[in-house]
Amino acid sequence: MLVIALLVVGLVFFTGGGVGILRFPDFFTRLHPAGKLDTLGSLLMMLAVAIYNLEHFSWEALLTSLKIMLIVLFIFLSSPTATHSIVDAGIRAGMVPWRKETPEEKAE
Amino acid sequence: MKKLGLLLVILSGALLLYATVDFPLWGDPSSPASLHVSPRYIEKTMEETSVPNIVTAVLADYRGFDTMFETTVIFGAGVVCFLLLRVLGGEEGDHYYRHLPTGVTIHVKGAKGKSLSGEFERIDMLWTPYDLVIKTACRIMIPFIQIYALYVIAHGHHSPGGGFQGGVILGASVILLAISQNLRTALRRIGEKTVGILCAIGVFIYAGTGALCLALGRNFLDYAALASVLGTDPVTARSHGILIVETGVGIAVMATMIWIYNNVSSAGRYDEGL
Numbered sequence: 408m409l410v411i412a413l414l415v416v417g418l419v420f421f422t423g424g425g426v427g428i429l430r431f432p433d434f435f436t437r438l439h440p441a442g443k444l445d446t447l448g449s450l451l452m453m454l455a456v457a458i459y460n461l462e463h464f465s466w467e468a469l470l471t472s473l474k475i476m477l478i479v480l481f482i483f484l485s486s487p488t489a490t491h492s493i494v495d496a497g498i499r500a501g502m503v504p505w506r507k508e509t510p511e512e513k514a515e
Numbered sequence: 516m517k518k519l520g521l522l523l524v525i526l527s528g529a530l531l532l533y534a535t536v537d538f539p540l541w542g543d544p545s546s547p548a549s550l551h552v553s554p555r556y557i558e559k560t561m562e563e564t565s566v567p568n569i570v571t572a573v574l575a576d577y578r579g580f581d582t583m584f585e586t587t588v589i590f591g592a593g594v595v596c597f598l599l600l601r602v603l604g605g606e607e608g609d610h611y612y613r614h615l616p617t618g619v620t621i622h623v624k625g626a627k628g629k630s631l632s633g634e635f636e637r638i639d640m641l642w643t644p645y646d647l648v649i650k651t652a653c654r655i656m657i658p659f660i661q662i663y664a665l666y667v668i669a670h671g672h673h674s675p676g677g678g679f680q681g682g683v684i685l686g687a688s689v690i691l692l693a694i695s696q697n698l699r700t701a702l703r704r705i706g707e708k709t710v711g712i713l714c715a716i717g718v719f720i721y722a723g724t725g726a727l728c729l730a731l732g733r734n735f736l737d738y739a740a741l742a743s744v745l746g747t748d749p750v751t752a753r754s755h756g757i758l759i760v761e762t763g764v765g766i767a768v769m770a771t772m773i774w775i776y777n778n779v780s781s782a783g784r785y786d787e788g789l
Contacts, residue, residue: 481656481659484652484656485652485656488652488653491646491648491649492649495649
């Protein structure tokens with residue numbers, strides 16, 4: 408039951424991330440869902456897999472689950488760092504963050 | 516000359532395409548490979564080489580000759596990248612140095628590169644301030660990536676993995692260092708000459724193991740000959756022989772990855788790089 412709940416929640420996050428990447432207006436805002444939601448989504452899904460693996464408890468299964476959690480740790484470290492570096496590169500390349508058009512600009 | 520080359524490429528391509536017509540159908544159960552070759556590997560691998568992972572046994576033992584030349588091809592790719600891209604000779608022009616304790620940057624015009632005392636760091640025009648977050652995260656991750664790479668190489672007998680995969684991960688860890696810090700830092704850790712020599716050593720380990728088997732009175736790359744050297748029975752010797760050549764492959768692949776990255780990212784000048 409917990410596994411299903413975690414999987415569904417993870418799926419919601421992944422879907423949100425995917426929609427966000429497609430729908431957001433510019434580079435920086437698109438990186439926002441790509442960095443955050445994917446990290447949390449994969450965290451939840453990996454957690455679900457790790458718990459499911461422990462259904463019939465044995466030490467080997469526990470070891471496998473621990474390895475899965477190590478993957479989560481790795482993603483947790485690397486994914487935000489990668490997003491950060493991409494944003495950094497974008498700023499250095501001179502990309503201007505998107506902002507909402509003011510009424511005067513719309514009128515033009 | 517170019518047209519001649521193109522003609523040769525097209526001709527050999529057409530020849531290869533023509534040859535594929537004679538292949539047995541994909542997944543054909545009555546093809547020679549499925550009738551004789553695969554069942555033999557599946558049945559005999561464990562008792563002949565004591566390696567649970569059949570893929571590894573086929574790759575490094577039964578078809579060791581093929582894999583040896585694959586390693587040689589990778590070595591060749593590294594050498595070609597070096598020969599085509601590397602800009603040799605002294606670097607004329609402006610140099611920039613930074614005094615580490617004070618952060619003062621010094622600009623030396625039109626001189627050859629100078630050797631540096633410990634307090635100065637050579638920097639480049641394209642130099643950009645490196646990010647603390649990326650540096651720290653990579654510093655934490657790189658050792659674990661390297662340990663994992665060694666695990667992949669050593670555990671190729673029992674799980675997916677082996678020299679090629681592990682070597683690529685090892686090379687990627689050094690490339691990550693070059694990306695997160697800069698190319699000069701990575702070159703200080705593992706220099707150009709070291710990379711070239713390691714690349715050759717990897718191929719040498721593989722070919723040398725084969726030659727050793729030859730010298731011990733068996734066929735080339737028949738690791739059972741190593742039994743007397745390793746002090747084990749022939750079956751275990753084959754298992755160990757696979758590990759030895761996988762190590763060679765890993766070293767060669769790692770060095771080639773780093774070598775190609777160094778040359779391509781800095782266009783052969785070995786300065787800033789990306």
